[in-house]
Amino acid sequence: MNAPVLLPDLIAELAALVLEAVERPAPEGGLGPDEPLFGPDARLDLDSLDALQLSMAVQQRYGVRMPDSKETRRAFGSLAHLAEFLEARR
DSSP: OOOOOOHHHHHHHHHHHHHHHHTOOOOTTOOOTTSOSSSTTOSSOOOHHHHHHHHHHHHHHHOOOOOSSHHHHHHTTOHHHHHHHHHHTO
């Protein structure tokens, strides 16, 4: 079993996971914990295929299913939301 990860460490880990899963380089200045991952204000320009790739990466890495739901859409809102989502399921 993995040792608990502190939230800032988890956010940094998730930033790397997101970029790897969606096959994008880090935006200038990196990904901020509260910046949107999807939508018109997101710098990564992710789409529904990226969401699927990200959900599969999260499930593989953390063993947490990301069903198509409002809760998942909220979790994918930012790195901070995703970290909180995962922490609640550990």
